[in-house]
């Protein structure tokens with residue numbers, strides 16, 4: 001087992017939440033320069049900036065605006081996003097000298113970061129196939145050799161937010177990306193992943209959860225399964241509506 005795998009296993013064994021997991025990793029890996037894609041209300045950023053002593057520079061990437069082509073529950077109206085940006089600024093004002101706010105989609109602002117500048121990037125933005133493809137490709141060149149990309153929503157099911165929304169494809173796309181680039185990738189608890197930018201190309205998928213057995217998509221897009229999920233969803237919506245009607249009358 002190499003040193004990084006040992007570090008990761010140590011973090012996983014001791015952590016009790018997503019926040020705790022990444023803080024431990026960032027400390028042990030001595031991350032100095034990092035970026036977060038998808039900042040929302042700034043909760044994760046403020047936690048890492050407050051507790052992560054090693055962090056010297058923190059890029060915050062988020063459009064903080066409604067996106068017409070993003071069909072996910074976190075896509076709010078513009079006025080809500082304006083509030084979220086203010087919240088983020090307030091929550092992280094104690095670390096104003098460390099943070100750089102890049103307001104825009106990844107594609108609109110990524111060139112503000114130099115190639116090889118980052119030790120670590122955390123991807124938690126647009127989790128659709130389009131989003132994760134753009135984010136992994138855009139971020140990879142910004143990471144130094146030997147650095148890492150972590151991310152959220154490495155969901156075992158593509159129907160994370162029900163069939164009413166665009167599927168979440170962080171898993172398995174990140175695994176395919178790692179194989180194409182010759183990187184090691186780890187499946188972690190709390191639906192997280194970690195990808196290592198190796199000096200020498202070598203791919204491995206290390207599943208530290210034991211849950212990611214099938215890296216294909218056939219069973220997930222099986223029409224019978226999708227119809228069943230849709231039926232369950234419609235039934236629960238109708239039940240909620242009936243309950244509402246009853247309580248009004």
Ligand SMILES: C[S@@+](CC[C@H](N)C(=O)[O-])C[C@H]1O[C@@H](n2cnc3c(N)ncnc32)[C@H](O)[C@@H]1O
Pocket residue numbers: 036037038039040041042043044045061062063064065067070074104105106107124125126131
């Ligand atoms: C789930 S929230 C992020 C939560 C945050 N990382 C945390 O842990 O507190 C997703 C965010 O991704 C942002 N987002 C959506 N599409 C994006 C894109 N193309 N580029 C960058 N950010 C994007 C949204 O504006 C939203 O704020």
